[in-house]
Amino acid sequence: MNGWVGYITNQSVINMQTTTISSDTPVGNKRERRKEARPGELLDAALNLFVNKGYSATKVEDVAASAGVSKGTLFLYFPSKEDLFKAVIRANLAEHFPTWNQEFEEFxxxxxxxxxxxxxxxxxxxxSTDASGITKLVMSEANNFPEVVQFYDQEVIRPGHALFKRILQRGIDCGEFATFDAEQAVHSLVSAILYVNMWKHSLACNALQNSxxxxxxxxxxxxxxxxGWRRT
Amino acid sequence: MNGWVGYITNQSVINMQTTTISSDTPVGNKRERRKEARPGELLDAALNLFVNKGYSATKVEDVAASAGVSKGTLFLYFPSKEDLFKAVIRANLAEHFPTWNQEFEEFxxxxxxxxxxxxxxxxxxxxSTDASGITKLVMSEANNFPEVVQFYDQEVIRPGHALFKRILQRGIDCGEFATFDAEQAVHSLVSAILYVNMWKHSLACNALQNSxxxxxxxxxxxxxxxxGWRRT
Amino acid sequence: MNGWVGYITNQSVINMQTTTISSDTPVGNKRERRKEARPGELLDAALNLFVNKGYSATKVEDVAASAGVSKGTLFLYFPSKEDLFKAVIRANLAEHFPTWNQEFEEFxxxxxxxxxxxxxxxxxxxxSTDASGITKLVMSEANNFPEVVQFYDQEVIRPGHALFKRILQRGIDCGEFATFDAEQAVHSLVSAILYVNMWKHSLACNALQNSxxxxxxxxxxxxxxxxGWRRT
Amino acid sequence: MNGWVGYITNQSVINMQTTTISSDTPVGNKRERRKEARPGELLDAALNLFVNKGYSATKVEDVAASAGVSKGTLFLYFPSKEDLFKAVIRANLAEHFPTWNQEFEEFxxxxxxxxxxxxxxxxxxxxSTDASGITKLVMSEANNFPEVVQFYDQEVIRPGHALFKRILQRGIDCGEFATFDAEQAVHSLVSAILYVNMWKHSLACNALQNSxxxxxxxxxxxxxxxxGWRRT
DNA sequence: GATGAATGAGTGTTCATTCAT
DNA sequence: AATGAATGAACACTCATTCAT
Structure with a gap:
């Protein structure tokens, strides 16, 4: 489930951590374990709802309920809905490019x-997973959250762009492709990814969907x- | 607000027309002329505000004020905010297809x-004009206004898809291109348009923007x- | 169509009057006759709509349209919707008690x-006619139009009460009924009329309706x- | 606001109950006690305003303010103004039927x-209490809120009709009354209630009022x- | 006189946020 | 720390009334 546009359920991250700890120390009572898990559970719930219903259509109360806590508790961890949103995006932009880069090396x-x-x-x-909803979310709310765009750019767009560029450069260097501006060419590749993403998330209940x-x-x-790039 | 070549603000269209008429016939009274101009002025104002502030962040009163009329007047021409949205789509995107189809014939x-x-x-x-913001808008609000998506699909996506398909078919028929599935191939073309669109409207305040x-x-x-399509 | 709770279409009143005049003088053109008929047509339209849709649910524009004139014209004849309402009630409270009183005498x-x-x-x-809607109207809007209640009382309730009282007194005087307080007894009669009226106008789309x-x-x-009243 | 015998403001009912409990158990916190009292306070306020100003003339904000809470709080307990209306009907009229039915049994x-x-x-x-204004209200707003009429029919008219019918049937069965159509006869009884009701609430500022x-x-x-019904 | 385009005050409802408990 | 009752700002839409033509 992890990948370029990194995604990792917060819950599992937290749980793993908790498990690790608990193997060494006597298990804290359930209450305490939950307390530590709270922010992660809220982020998970929020991601799920934001992706599926949209940011503004998601009520903070729904997020809280979905995470099994009360509305007030959510505000204990996140000062506002906006902060929750930013945290959701940030938390789900884990850097998994190392993996992808390695695959590139070994290919x-x-x-x-x-x-x-x-x-x-x-x-x-x-x-094909919920993770792609992050991109949709960032694009949709770009106007309202310029900051979010900033770190999406840093964490996802740039690394992704760089990786694609290296792939193209490999083709050029080994003579498979003609010489061309790899920097620009990357956009033609990425456009397909964005296209599929938006098609999936914005044109859902659509007759053309299946086309x-x-x-x-x-x-x-x-x-x-x-x-088109092949040496002729 | 006008674009390079073909984009004409609704207002100017109306004004041109009015001007033309008035050179031949006595001018109708001011009240009537305004009535004809109103929808165009409102559409212009709406396009501008929707694109720059987002659909939900734009109050109908702002649109009205920006067009120099009162809130009530807007509802005289558009039954609801959503209908205004649709009208903006039609006036700025859907309306172009006849021209484009003709250009295709004569090319x-x-x-x-x-x-x-x-x-x-x-x-x-x-x-390059504000009109491109509409697509971003539709994508962003897709979850909240499925009916708008429906409308956009009918009025923009389908006609656009059909036009591109006819272009590709022309290439296949006259032997310039190899035989392939034009229906699917259209997506590769459209992806570039969507990509530029989202790049412009969602990554605006972005360093990579200029790349x-x-x-x-x-x-x-x-x-x-x-x-890639050319007959080999 | 006329009766106790007097009702007479304004149009016919006006027309009769107009006809009378026109038999003596050369007929004015249609425009002028219409002009004179305007207020009556508006009152008719208003009565119909007020009775069938209720006062507040009736838009002045609907009344105007129904009378075949524009909204502005209505305000030429009636300074406000409230005045229109009062005029409607007043116009439809013609005194037809003389007729009923005569029937009593001759019975x-x-x-x-x-x-x-x-x-x-x-x-x-x-x-069974629209005329009964007047009572419903007066009752419904009693809080908002105390004046209306005043003249309904004067024009309808009192004369009606008086007539019923005379009927009862006749029964007492001729020995058919026992001696009792006719003044109070009238209420038991009138209650049936009011009951049927409200049943018809307020419980319309109701399953019990047919009961x-x-x-x-x-x-x-x-x-x-x-x-009950009969001498035992 | 309390009537002669049986009418009890919702508030006092709750308070009595609370008082009773608190004599045995430690008092719950103030917040909770308020929560239980709220609906009753709102219903009281609503009844009072609806009856005295009319349904549409009463703003939900007025009701809330009159109950000493904010507008938002009202919507915490009643999903809409119409639902508040229904709740008022239920609390003040419908709720009485169990008692009345029991009195019938024991009479x-x-x-x-x-x-x-x-x-x-x-x-x-x-x-003699404000509660009687509800019927007037329902009649007046019948055109605008058919659903309320439906509700009133179900919750008040039918149970009331059934109760009266049982009373009449009792008279027929035990030989006190002649045999007649009890179903129809009920209307003659109810007509008196409606009559008094409308007299009180629609002819209030009226000279005849005292008659x-x-x-x-x-x-x-x-x-x-x-x-009339007695066996002869 | 007649029109109908324009107005703008008025209101039910939502929901992020607060805070007493 | 956790709750959930309370808040009140925000907003689309209606419609009686006006007035320039």
């Missing part, structure tokens, strides 16, 4: 194949671009 | 050139895809 | 029969009371 | 006496009808 095969692999596995690991098969589209898109 | 040149022309002139006429030159990107994208 | 038969005749013919002439057959009920009620 | 005496008792005690418990002594009228009316 055997042509760069064309690597491109296809990159797009398709984005879909399988991120796009797009994400995986096939991404595969075709990668192939098509690789064709 | 002289290769299909590759036509693709480039289509994407670049989208940028010049829509992308994308919309017109160059679109030109490259069109070229690249055409390369 | 052949027992007082019991007369009571039955009075209630049943109220239903036939008033209750009341107005004419039968009134007949029974009259019979029952006469039984 | 010792002739059916004639029971009829008189029923009408007179209606006056003492309801008619009706409710209790005497109801007593006479019951007697008169019983006479």
């Amino acid at each position: 055997q095969g042509s760069t064309s194949e690597m491109l296809e692999y990159a797009l398709v596995s984005w879909w399988q690991r991120i796009g 797009l098969s994400p995986e096939t589209f991404l595969r075709n898109h990668a192939y098509l671009l690789a064709q | 002289q040149g290769s299909t590759s050139e036509m693709l480039e022309y289509a994407l670049v002139s989208w940028w010049q006429r829509i992308g 994308l030159s919309p017109e160059t990107f679109l030109r490259n994208h069109a070229y690249l895809l055409a390369q | 052949q038969g027992s007082t019991s029969e007369m009571l039955e005749y009075a209630l049943v013919s109220w239903w036939q002439r008033i209750g 009341l057959s107005p004419e039968t009920f009134l007949r029974n009620h009259a019979y029952l009371l006469a039984q | 010792q005496g002739s059916t004639s006496e029971m009829l008189e008792y029923a009408l007179v005690s209606w006056w003492q418990r309801i008619g 009706l002594s409710p209790e005497t009228f109801l007593r006479n009316h019951a007697y008169l009808l019983a006479q």
